Amino acid sequence: MSAEEIIVGYDGSADAAVALDWALDEAERSGRPVRLAYVFEWLTVAGWVGPGVAPGIWPDENARRQVEELVRRAAADAAARRPAVPVRGEVYDGPPALVLQERSAEAGLLVLGSRGHGGFAGLLVGSTAVAVTAHAHCPVVVVRADGAATARSGPVVVGVDGSDASLLALGFAVERAAGYRAPLRVLRAWEPAADGGADPDAATAAERAALDEPLARWRDTFPHVEMAAEVVPGRPAAVLVEASGDARLVVVGSRGRGGLRGMLLGSVGQQLIQHARCPVAVVRELPHPRGE
Structure with missing residues (x-):
């Protein structure tokens, strides 16, 4: 084995x-x-x-x-x-x-x-x-x-919210994009109503900044992979299902926080699994070499 x-x-x-x-x-x-x-x-x-x-x-x-x-x-x-x-x-x-x-x-x-x-x-x-x-x-x-059948091309899409599981998912997605020689689309779903009327531009900038740090090391490790980071207003499931329309693979962590909270424990995860228009990868932990 x-x-x-x-x-x-x-x-x-x-x-x-x-x-x-x-x-x-x-x-x-x-x-x-x-x-x-x-x-x-x-x-x-x-x-x-x-x-x-x-x-x-x-x-x-x-x-x-x-x-x-x-x-x-x-x-x-x-x-x-x-x-x-x-x-x-x-x-x-x-x-x-x-x-x-x-x-x-x-x-x-x-x-x-x-x-x-x-x-x-x-x-x-x-x-x-x-x-x-x-x-x-x-x-x-x-x-x-x-x-x-239609998921043979297109970008690898990953949902990232800063949780440990989503960062594992990001690493998995980057490696898959490199292996497929496909672009990577990193999405952070943001629900404006949850910010209690905060300035939309400032909130978007803050959400985008939260993506920059985890992406930086992956850009250095895989400089040949085209990576696009986006902050998208909307509910996480709807954002990811929509993104799956032209994707090769959608990747999520098994449990998130903020916009991805409960991603695979309730209705949001069920929506993604049941309605995504390409294969869905769920990352809880990465495999360990035998003996570790």
Whole structure:
């Protein structure tokens, strides 16, 4: 296992296939291996247990073999399509959110589709989404089927509010922009009404100054990356969803303050995940090399 590995939450659904394609693109670009992780909760009564798997009663060895064959075929097909990318598959038992959180400690990136079936049913709706994005030990990328196909170009967009999580997100976004050879668009959402009638020009200048310091070191480290910093009036979710229209990737921290407070704990985060028109990366912490 490697902290550079890309793990894909895979359940055989159409959205999981889109997430896998995105992960393969990322792996081919970065030289990382890919692991398909199929996670589901076995039922203790007769019922459906997974895509392409006949109903059974746990423990059902035949159903288990069907799942393993499904994952084996998916991994083999992915490897055949991208021969330069090492691809393998694993089957895990347990609550999907908990298992994915645990597996994320072994990876450099976790990639999920926005919808699934079987063990991933409702994966990114409600409490499961909060658990995966708020507690993963590596960045999580959520790929929407209706946004992935058009997200092959454009800038990398990152929301920054000065919180520790948003600064981690900024670093992740800069590195992705450098790898993609794409421009970086750094946004700070500002709601004028929250300033109690402060002078708009002075408030905007103060917000813009708050972006200059964290950007300075990244400009020095990656001088070849075109970086544009903007203070945009409006609600954070609306600002970022709008920016996603021509973006390659939108990056946010898992928890912010000010304009990004609760970004992935309430309605704002749900809006971004559900309505962004390109893949969304959520950064809570960065992966650590094994042994640290």
